[in-house]
Amino acid sequence: MTSATRPQLEPRISSFRQNGMRTDALVLSEPGGKFKYKKITLRDNLLEPDECLVRIKATGICHTDLNFASKDRGQPENFPCVLGHEGAGTVIKVGSWVEDIAVGDEVIVTFTSCAQCRNCETGFPGYCDRWFKYNLGFSRFDGTQTIEDPKSKKPLKGHFFGQSSFAREIIVCETALVVIPAPTPAYELLAPLACGVMTGAGAMLNIVKPQPHQSVCVLGVGSVGLSAIMALKTLARPPRRIIALDILSSRLELAKKYGATHGINTTYQKDLMPTLMEITKGAGVDATIDCVGLPKVVEQIVHGTARRGRIVAVGVGLLTNAVSINTFEAVQAGLVYQGSLQGDSDPKRFLPWLLKMNQQGKFPYDELITTYHVEEVAEAIKDIKEGRTVKAVLLWDTH
Template sequence: MTTTTSAAVVESAGAGFHLSEVELADPRPDEVLVRMVAAGICHTDLGVAAGGLPFPLPGVLGHEGAGVVEAVGSAVTRVSPGDHVLLSFTSCGRCANCRDGHPAYCAAWLPLNLLGGARADGSPTVTRDGAALGGHFFGQSSFARHALADERSLVKLPADAPLDLLAPLGCGVQTGAGAVWNVLQPRPGASLVVTGAGAVGLSAVMAARLTPATRIIAVDRVPARLELARELGATHTVDTTTADLAEAIGEITGGQGADGVVETTGNVGVAGAAVGVLAARGTAVLVGAPPFGSSIPVDVNFMLPGRKVVGLTLGDSETESLIPVLAELVAAGRLPIDRLIRHYKFEEIESAVGDIVSGATIKPVLRF
């Protein structure tokens, strides 16, 4: 028996989000029906809604969900009805990268999460009046009062966990934290640069504060964001409307450059400049996603002293290991993501989208 629920449907590219009644399929053996409590809004949702990626529309997006389990498939073992859960990305669990603890690099990641709009076998999880809608977004499609999620998308949380605070852990926060902890792994005394003081960049700043890095340099064009970055752990800030990035980083690091860079803006000019401030043996992590086909120039001779440029998806996280740790740090006040969040009613999703686009809100979180 299908579940009828209300969802924020994107009817066509650029049409925005509009509430509509939809039907969710019954859970298959490896699926879970979740009553949504909260869902964060991410720039990836907005890019897909605008038509920037070939996701099938009309469709239901949302990939930072949190809620309560209502029903489980016959083969589900991670969770039971009544459990509080956070929803993140899905993966096949069988390929070499999944078996090696890197599910964000699953061989089937793109069709399962970002582009397919359906289960791996092509069957829909969301329909309306008998017609298939794009769904299964990041294994969840959580811009709805209920979501049918892959078991591998779920992480169980304590029953008293504040779901409307923790929802962004599923994407933005774990991406920023994972860039620092899983990739850069800064040594004592390291200098780190974070370009872009949005939700991912500020999460990277907070994560860096929990490492032995001694210089954490936030880069942005908005003074209020830079001030917040300082409050969250940045030791230095660079406003690129008034300062040259290379000169500023050189001055802060005594001419050595940055041991690590987390580039979150997706701007190819910023990305190229960020790579250019690397110290010998430094690593730049590219997180922000520009349009497909984008490239940045790389001076091969500049790279020869051990410099590296790596891409990153979702913090290279193993969600069942990382997300509970992030939740504990939030509860202990050591990862104050509440400073990034503004809450909206589900019915106010268009207002929330407008505020993230304008920069008025860093991380909107919908409450159902």
């Protein structure tokens, strides 16, 4: 049954009348709390016709997970909860409407979309009309939950980005699944593609689309920023200048390894405009991808941007962040400041292509990955925050 002919599900009251399956998950009790490896109940008996049951093998840790777990961004009404939105695993059950996914398929679990609105139908599912309800509603679209605490019998908030893949088994809508044909790469290579890697590479290739004569800049060279820089290796003629900005010298060295021609440590270089203008011979930067969302730094980059230049925001930072742009300056320069969600990517097309580029040695994002067993989540988060790990991936099995 296609999305165009599929009937809409009627809202229903959540019911836990029947027993579900026991599985493992990283449960977060409160904003700013610690992830605890616990048993939960998954209501796999409540699988909807358009859903699949997936056994997760690996889950990437994204800064978005850490932001929503923090005191600054975590909303008390969304706790206790299970986060995680970079899953990879195996399909073990499918709903009655699911036609293009089969039991045994290896999948990347990415964000959820309706597959019916104008943006979904034109290749921009990240801008689905129902995005917020599907991905940030901490429930199914109809408000129901599929996980609960086995002791208290109380529901846990889930379906983060439609998946909550900090769990060994999850229930997820079919639109969130990207099937990877055999031979399938290791799960730890699949998981990061679901969000961070896709976002960086997509922002560069789908939006910036740099020309050989141009200069590009990437603010923040963690996994997202480095993915943006690596993506330039897939071009026959990359831009002449690739400028990396970060507060860690080690990250800047990585950026140069993967193609950056210049690295600027913003801890020491406070005034960016003259430096950017010097590097670009007075022309300014043609396009910047902002992966961190620090207004004071972005405002400096605005002044170092070329005429008809572009700044693409993919990092958010605090929810109260706001960038001040002088309207006269913007008009005179033809400046474009735009946001990008998931790199303006269509995962079902873009992710298999990124894997192909990786296999050809043109997109070596696998070199950024460090794996941890799921029970080592605290160590993984510490390594991320202290800059020892670029991309942490949790493994649900040790073999």
